[in-house]
């Protein structure tokens with residue numbers, strides 16, 4: 001840390017209070033700026049760089065073609081606030097205290113933005129925060145209140161809360177670009193967290209995307225009508241079913257209540273004819289499920305389209321302002337998501353779609369353009385990666401690994417080959433039972449510990465995870481091996497017993 005603090009003092013003495021030192025002053029090694037673009041609930045199935053069959057994301061794809069795409073980036077606890085707390089602290093949920101969306105984040109603990117500030121970075125945060133306590137470690141922050149609406153959001157900052165009229169994804173981008181352009185301290189490298197609410201439920205499109213996809217049929221996933229016969233109790237007891245659990249607001253029979261009269265008029269012009277056609281058709285059974293899937297997934301993809309448009313705006317701004325060459329741009333989302341796979345919306349599970357998060361990194365002159373990594377990486381690694389990039393010391397109690405060697409094209413030979421997952425929010429939304437487990441390149445062992453049930457999947461033979469082979473004698477050795485690995489990981493990460501009370505309904 002000292003090597004960065006001392007030069008800053010020298011610069012101040014040499015240049016005097018009225019003179020701003022040049023960014024690449026001899027007195028300070030040049031360090032890249034970091035822009036962390038982070039969305040909420042964006043599954044890789046809806047990113048064309050990941051092979052989407054259902055949409056195009058040209059601006060996110062551009063980051064991939066100019067940078068590195070991670071094929072096996074996993075979240076430690078697949079839900080909004082816990083994922084964010086892991087990213088900030090570099091520690092699993094049981095150590096950072098954010099087990100579920102219910103706790104208030106303890107902002108007094110060490111986080112990577114605070115540590116970046118100490119080595120001379122200016123830090124800023126725009127958009128979704130979702131950790132209840134006021135952000136700490138940021139020189140500038142303007143955030144949504146809680147989840148925040150898609151329209152006309154109240155924006156909270158250090159000086160109070162103001163409502164801004166417009167579409168939230170556009171507004172967050174306006175705030176970020178404005179800061180980059182005219183508010184930041186250009187004498188310092190910066191780290192900006194640019195965090196969208198979209199495409200989180202309730203998937204409200206912007207007014208210019210209300211009829212996008214109206215004339216297409218989105219392909220259905222193979223497992224839309226999964227009956228869960230190959231799995232345990234948990235998969236049958238969830239309440240995230242497209243057939244059963246989407247409500248009128250999700251399905252756009254009700255508009256967002258935040259709309260102004262002018263916005264509402266445009267909204268109704270788009271949805272009323274579609275809703276009338278639906279009533280006319282009088283669907284039932286599988287046809288009704290198929291209709292709900294189309295309605296749900298199209299609105300989701302419309303929300304994604306605005307995210308991609310706005311990433312385009314940001315990238316354009318970086319080019320025009322001359323920042324692009326000195327700025328690392330990362331794209332990630334807080335977890336994966338179900339777009340009808342297994343009949344579901346939402347996340348939470350250790351199953352693949354919600355475990356896997358998008359991660360794309362563009363770092364000019366360091367990351368090879370169009371490269372990819374299949375190493376098992378995680379949101380647990382982000383804090384250490386950012387500190388490493390900035391030349392800051394990593395606290396010894398952070399639990400991830402810096403991705404910098406992978407980004408430079410040399411995955412360390414001792415890189416992890418197994419990954420520990422733990423979901424806690426039960427009782428809670430969508431009734432997904434608590435579970436932990438281990439994933440390796442080929443297998444996944446899950447313990448639904450409040451149900452006393454185990455599941456094992458062979459991802460090579462059964463990539464859709466339709467049939468647990470936990471009780472298959474052919475996998476007896478694999479079970480023993482993975483249970484030992486699970487024990488080792490739980491010990492390594494200092495995971496204690498989760499003895500919080502559980503609703504008896506699931507037992």
Ligand code: CA
Nearest residue numbers: 040041080334
């Ligand atoms: Ca989320």
